Amino acid sequence: MIEYDNVSKVFFKGDTRVHALQDVTLSIGAGELIAIVGPSGCGKSTLLNLTAGLMEPGLGEVRYEAETVTGVNTKVSYVTQKDNLLPWRTVEGNIRLPLELRRGAPLGRSEIRERIAASLKLVGLEGFERHYPSELSGGMRKRAQLAQALVCEPETLLMDEPFGALDAQLKLVLQAELLKAWEGSGKTLVFVTHDLAEAISIADRVVVMSARPGRIKTLQQIDIPRPRDVFSIRFTADFGRYFESLWDALRDDVVQLERG
Ligand SMILES: Nc1ncnc2c1ncn2[C@@H]1O[C@H](COP(=O)(O)OP(=O)(O)OP(=O)(O)O)[C@@H](O)[C@H]1O
Ligand SMILES: [Mg+2]
Known part of the structure; x- marks a missing residue:
């Protein structure tokens, strides 16, 4: 690989x-x-x-x-050493970002929703979609970063x-x-x-x-x-x-x- x-x-x-x-x-x-x-x-x-x-x-x-x-x-998806969550976006908005930036045909709304929900579930951040990064603990920020990486299904x-x-x-x-x-x-x-x-x-x-x-x-x-x-x-x-x-x-x- x-x-x-x-x-x-x-x-x-x-x-x-x-x-x-x-x-x-x-x-x-x-x-x-x-x-x-x-x-x-x-x-x-x-x-x-x-x-x-x-x-x-x-x-x-x-x-x-x-x-x-x-x-x-x-x-590849890359969870970088430095936390690069955007402070002005919610958890949900941050996770959606790579899908917005992705090349190729855009995904449909329902697929975006499903993918975000699946990655939130995978990292155990359900219920925190509307929180901003500053409202998360260190561990939750890491979970959000991981969800952001997984949402592209790399x-x-x-x-x-x-x-x-x-x-x-x-x-x-x-x-x-x-x-x-x-x-x-x-x-x-x-x-x-x-x-x-x-x-x-x-x-x-x-x-x-x-x-x-x-x-x-x-x-x-x-x-x-x-x-x-x-x-x-x-x-x-x-x-x-x-x-x-x-x-x-x-x-x-x-x-x-x-x-x-
Ligand atoms: N973009 C860059 N420009 C100049 N020097 C760099 C750059 N990136 C890394 N370096 C230098 O290369 C060396 C290796 O850096 P790197 O970040 O890969 O180390 P690391 O093993 O990840 O360290 P750490 O465990 O502290 O994160 C360091 O001395 C660093 O200063
Ligand atoms: Mg390093």
């Missing part, structure tokens, strides 16, 4: 040069849930931006369904630290809901997170990236059967083993980053 072929990306700003990604090669299969973890600034968001076609790699190629991504990739969903700023309990609740919505949907999901436990709990495979320039350090298949219970999974022996070995891969880069 998605292929990164020796992808490198360097940003230039005046005299400074930031080497964000280096030689990233990875194939993501259709219907796969892949989690990407790595220290801050290692190029995780950049990788998603490249996948969404918001920028181009300096070297290498990003392919989506075997075609090089050269412009905005309309087959084949692929890119999520950038969607639950990063939430408290530990709410995170688990939303992970469980996400898994419930994803399992059996056939959708490809690329999920970026700082949280190794979150990555192992939900993913088919976990990619660990190194500190900048971001390279793939480890790629680990997570053979924990589904459906998974994110609340209890972390007490299993399998989870412990994956955590230990992946933390080994991640630790040095995180510690190094913290020490500057």
Whole structure:
């Protein structure tokens, strides 16, 4: 579904040069849930931006369904790291926005209504249609963002630290809901997170990236059967083993980053 072929990306700003990604090669299969973890600034968001076609790699190629991504990739929905709900639109208006902006034949009114209702239900925001983003809690804003991404019925969903700023309990609740919505949907999901436990709990495979320039350090298949219970999974022996070995891969880069 998605292929990164020796992808490198360097940003230039005046005299400074930031080497964000280096030689990233990875194939993501259709219907796969892949989690990407790595220290801050290692190029995780950049990788998603490249996948969404918001920028181009300096070297290498990003392919989506075997075609090089050269412009905005309309087959993916992207829950960006920064919350970009429009404050002057209600929840319903925000969810409707991607349908208004969509290319191709416009959808009929009843289909729009049905799709919005279905995505509100999927994320558990029924009853909050008329609320404005400022009237929502942090978790509800995340749910609204997710509904906005799902309303287009994308084949692929890119999520950038969607639950990063939430408290530990709410995170688990939303992970469980996400898994419930994803399992059996056939959708490809690329999920970026700082949280190794979150990555192992939900993913088919976990990619660990190194500190900048971001390279793939480890790629680990997570053979924990589904459906998974994110609340209890972390007490299993399998989870412990994956955590230990992946933390080994991640630790040095995180510690190094913290020490500057
Ligand atoms: N549009 C841009 N212009 C210039 N530099 C950029 C741009 N986007 C990202 N960078 C730089 O590239 C590096 C990687 O950024 P990126 O946002 O991909 O990291 P990240 O892994 O998502 O970090 P975090 O976990 O903190 O979100 C950073 O040093 C950042 O400053
Ligand atoms: Mg980021």
